[in-house]
Amino acid sequence: xxxxxxxxxRWSDLDRPPLNVPALRRGLLREGSLxxxxxxxxxxxxxxxxxxxxxxxxxxxxxxxxxxxxxxxGRLERSWTAPARSGLFFSVYxxxxxxxxxxxxxxxxxxxxxxxxxxxxxxxxDMALKWPNDLLVTVAGEERKTGGILAERAGDGVVxxxxxxxxxxxxxxxxxxxxxxALAGAVSTDRETLLRGVLRSLxxxxxxxxxxxxDPRASGVQEAYAAGCATLGKAVRAxxxxxxxxxxxxxxxxxDGRLVLATGDGLREPVSAxxxxxxxxxxxxxx
Numbered sequence: 001x002x003x004x005x006x007x008x009x010r011w012s013d014l015d016r017p018p019l020n021v022p023a024l025r026r027g028l029l030r031e032g033s034l035x036x037x038x039x040x041x042x043x044x045x046x047x048x049x050x051x052x053x054x055x056x057x058x059x060x061x062x063x064x065x066x067x068x069x070x071x072x073x074g075r076l077e078r079s080w081t082a083p084a085r086s087g088l089f090f091s092v093y094x095x096x097x098x099x100x101x102x103x104x105x106x107x108x109x110x111x112x113x114x115x116x117x118x119x120x121x122x123x124x125x126d127m128a129l130k131w132p133n134d135l136l137v138t139v140a141g142e143e144r145k146t147g148g149i150l151a152e153r154a155g156d157g158v159v160x161x162x163x164x165x166x167x168x169x170x171x172x173x174x175x176x177x178x179x180x181x182a183l184a185g186a187v188s189t190d191r192e193t194l195l196r197g198v199l200r201s202l203x204x205x206x207x208x209x210x211x212x213x214x215d216p217r218a219s220g221v222q223e224a225y226a227a228g229c230a231t232l233g234k235a236v237r238a239x240x241x242x243x244x245x246x247x248x249x250x251x252x253x254x255x256d257g258r259l260v261l262a263t264g265d266g267l268r269e270p271v272s273a274x275x276x277x278x279x280x281x282x283x284x285x286x287x
Contacts, residue, residue: 055155103214118201
């Protein structure tokens with residue numbers, strides 16, 4: 001038994017019990033399911049890094065969950081840390097055979113749709129998406145980040161990681177703009193229920209997208225993303241590679257998953273990568 005598995009460590013916070021791995025496997029690893037393997041580790045640096053390192057030997061549908069991440073990564077190499085068992089930190093491995101590689105860029109957006117819809121059902125909390133990879137909830141009238149998504153090519157497929165704040169208290173938040181499902185008034189913060197809800201929703205949306213050969217319109221993913229995207233209709237500042245800054249109104253997500261900005265000079269410019277700041281959030285604040 002390792003120190004992280006010792007009874008005192010596992011039950012040091014009774015509000016944050018460990019995940020029940022046999023129950024999760026029984027509920028998710030069924031015949032015909034996308035999910036083929038599920039492991040939970042007590043602590044690791046990054047589940048994305050761990051799966052990417054093993055990609056050559058993985059089957060599609062492998063899921064790795066960590067009770068704690070000590071070096072979790074977000075976009076633009078930002079760090080993601082949280083107290084042990086206070087959230088969901090997991091990665092999945094997908095190999096979208098038959099889908100043209102140029103459409104794989106929709107996977108993080110698809111995952112956002114799946115996570116938002118799955119959590120809305122399982123937690124009873126209205127979720128919104130901030131382009132391209134943030135999950136938002138409303139706390140005290142303000143949109144705040146409660147989760148993020150990171151997709152990386154690995155082997156013959158893609159590793160997609162999700163980090164989600166579930167039970168963090170106000171004094172545990174990493175930033176004033178952060179939140180948790182608990183602070184947003186979730187009807188359930190049971191992590192097993194939430195994890196099953198997200199993975200089942202991801203299986204549904206991924207299946208639709210893959211069956212449509214990755215076509216975002218035919219699969220309904222593009223429409224669903226736009227419907228749930230809090231970035232659309234807002235004035236935003238896009239901090240682009242090369243220190244370029246673009247300001248405008250976010251008016252669409254195009255067929256390539258790019259955010260389209262209407263700028264002051266009457267042009268429409270698609271943004272494929274960058275850091276997006278909402279200039280007009282709920283209550284008039286920056287988000």
